[in-house]
Amino acid sequence: xxxxxxxxxxxxxxxxxxxxxxxxxPRVRVRDEDRRLRPDELGGQLGARATxxxxxSAFCAPCRATRRVLGEVAGMVPGVAHVEIDAEARLExxxxxxxxxxxxxxxxxxxxxxxxxxxxxxRKADVIAALGEAV
Numbered sequence: 001x002x003x004x005x006x007x008x009x010x011x012x013x014x015x016x017x018x019x020x021x022x023x024x025x026p027r028v029r030v031r032d033e034d035r036r037l038r039p040d041e042l043g044g045q046l047g048a049r050a051t052x053x054x055x056x057s058a059f060c061a062p063c064r065a066t067r068r069v070l071g072e073v074a075g076m077v078p079g080v081a082h083v084e085i086d087a088e089a090r091l092e093x094x095x096x097x098x099x100x101x102x103x104x105x106x107x108x109x110x111x112x113x114x115x116x117x118x119x120x121x122x123r124k125a126d127v128i129a130a131l132g133e134a135v
Contacts, residue, residue, distance in 0.1 A: 036112040041081045042094060046112050049079030050134035052127065053106040055087045055099045062121040066103040073127045079110075080131060109134040 012085060039045050052070045056063035067084060074082035087094050087102050097106075100119070107116035107130045116130045 005128060030106075035097070035114045036106060037114065038107075043085065043090075044083035044110075044112065045075070045081060046108065046128060047079050047081030049077075049110055050081075050131050051108040051112070052080065052081065052082045052131075053108060054084045055102055055104040055106075056096065057086055057087050057102040060102045063103045066105065066121050069124050069127060070105065073124060073131070077128070077131060079135070101128075107131065107134050 015080065037053065042051070043133050052065070052074060054066055054070055056067065068081075070082045070084075074080045085093070087099060087104075094098075103121060104119050105122055105127075107127075108117050115134045116124075118130075
């Protein structure tokens with residue numbers, strides 16, 4: 001069964017949130033069928049409690065803002081790491097994970113299991129709320 005997608009939500013949106021066509025807000029996928037990512041796939045270490053994985057591209061303005069937000073959250077929540085992946089340099093992983101736009105953010109638990117996914121620039125409060133599911 002394919003993971004459910006929620007349009008117009010945020011990282012902390014419940015699985016049954018209504019679908020709203022608002023392209024300015026992130027699109028969320030709640031589960032990634034228990035997919036686990038290893039440090040060698042990420043090019044960085046997993047956080048002791050959670051990892052924020054950001055897929056970016058060179059000319060993506062929202063990617064810069066997302067990098068700032070995720071870096072701030074990783075800096076203020078103990079045991080949380082932020083790993084940024086250049087989507088163009090990692091096309092095989094991008095295809096495998098069905099990354100269609102940048103920025104795409106995956107929230108991983110301590111074992112590298114994908115617990116949340118969002119497309120678009122997240123708000124800091126939503127990232128912190130999504131970490132609650134990962135830790």
